[in-house]
Amino acid sequence: MTLPHSSRPGRWLCGCLIATALALPPGGHADAQTYRGVNLAGAAYSSSKLPGRYGYDYLYPKPAEVDYFTAQGMNTFRLSVLWERLQPALNGPLDEKELQRVQQFIAYAQGKGATTVLDIHNYGRYRGQEVGSDAVPDAAFGDLWARLAQALGTNPHVLFGLMNEPQQHSAEAWKNAVQAAIDAIRKTGSHNIILVPGIGWDSALGFAKLNGDALGQLHDPDNRLVYEVHEYFDPDASGTKPACISQDQAVGRLKSFTDWLHAHKAHGFLGEFGVSRQPECVALLQPVLSHLRDNADVWSGWTYWAAGPLWGNYMFTLEPDHGQDRPQMEAIKPFLSQSAP
Template sequence: MEKPMRSLTILFPALLALSVVGRGTPAPAQEYKGVNLAGAAYSSNKIPGRYGYDYLFPKSGEVTYFHDKGMNIFRLSVLWERLQPTPGAALDADHMKRILAFADQVRAVGGTVILDVHDYGRYRGNLIGSDTVSADDFRDLWTRLGAALHDRHEIWFGLMNEPQQRSARQWRDITQEAISGIRSAGADNPILVSGIGWDSAHGFATQNGPEMAALRDPVHALIFEVHEYFDTDSSGRSAECVPADQAIGRLTSFTTWLHQTGNVGFLGEFGVGRNAACLDVLDRVAAYLAANRSVWRGWTYWAAGPLWGEYMYTLEPTRDGQDRPQMQVLGRHLGHHEG
């Protein structure tokens, strides 16, 4: 089911524990708990758009607020078209400066950034793998990013948000090209791999699992990212939620797949409304992920940022500085870092 339009680390001493494709299940590792900070991918219909008007990057206060709540990872959504105005050509210098400035803010508090290319498997509306945009173009983007960011180990590489390619095999082959490009550039940063079918946790094992399990990474630093919403149709368009047991059930097949394949996962997007039933779901989901941290590396809630207004899922505090109900629930599962 189509979702609403939302286009709007630290050096790992134990990098090998992040992903061990084809090896045994890794031991429990550091948990990463945080939030999507939207803004830089806004106005995807306005390319390049006007910075500060059509789109903006998070301000320093965003990182400070969520870090002080105990969060340690921030998913930054960007658009490929703004990052690389022409496929195969140089990255935009100003856009890279903004990305690095945000990463500097996060690194200053000891946190981690997920650089999320939020284009649904497309460039200017054309699918990767079409006559217009090739897998080589996508590899070129990530090769350049790998070369530019190889020494920024606080940045994880989120290859593509919710790709819309026709088959998991096609997307696997495109993904493998990007992985190979990154590693050829000398970057050993962790790579987050997504799947087709809106990258849903509940469908990943059957729709993507058989193909994506064949991916290979010479430094064994792949993390399989999934998304899950807990309204009736999993679309993220309703403030209502299914019962908590059903919500947890949407995560279990992916958990099983991670155990069976020896991989690790990450819940890159999830969100709930403010009513009591949804807040119970949120509490149960956070507890479930913590209980299964041997294979779930962590999560980033959808979403925050100053442009959301009264969006039903927002974690952005109210205008008078009050925490949202969802933040109060997530706070039970965070280590606080006040001051």
């Protein structure tokens, strides 16, 4: 999903938004996924303004946002950031102030018992140029992640979200970029979980056909890859409409990916999903989250899209309305059990 002012057709147009040691969940049924949380927007806003003015064009989530969601039982935040703000020049040093903002958020969330998914919200691009092109070679993508791993890779409360919804020309080309990032991360000695997205808007429904063969070839010496997908439940799966499909159709959009995970003995993460406040749409959250819970041997967790005060009255938001929980939060609460898988 894009943040306000993005290039995705038909979507909101973005400027581009466990206190125990983390491990992939063991096999077998679980009452809840290891990771249960929400996307917090703000740090990737105003992507057309680079680097942008902190506190004006973009900002990071505030402690009160973390406090509200951890009090509800959530333990994971997907934090969207922009590559260009973290690393102003390819293969150059990370921006110290921007890195410090990321680290401060991670530390606060960790103090509340929560994990942070660091999401590079760039759609497979750097300053508009495709990763894997002459302008942005795969090695440059690896360099970014090597530097982030060096800065954050001793903290097991950080998951590395390699890229939001990469728009590469082929899954094979994207596979090469992902492998470069995996190799660079592991070369630093980092053992953090790596979230691998696919092309085609990272659709769960289309993953097996579009990405399965290529991304199934990835190699991680730590065997700690988790495949990230996104899925929306409006009629065209764009995440832009208040209408929604039936409950059977909603679960059906996840099933082929669940089957792929089982066949490949892999793990998955639903990094984005959302529904409007219409009662029939809110009702979809129960079967969708039940499907993830019932397949917790392969589904490691999820983060709902989205929250944060900058969203205002956005139809998907989980941000409380004058202190009152949104209908979507009421539907999600039964799946926020504190019991571990």
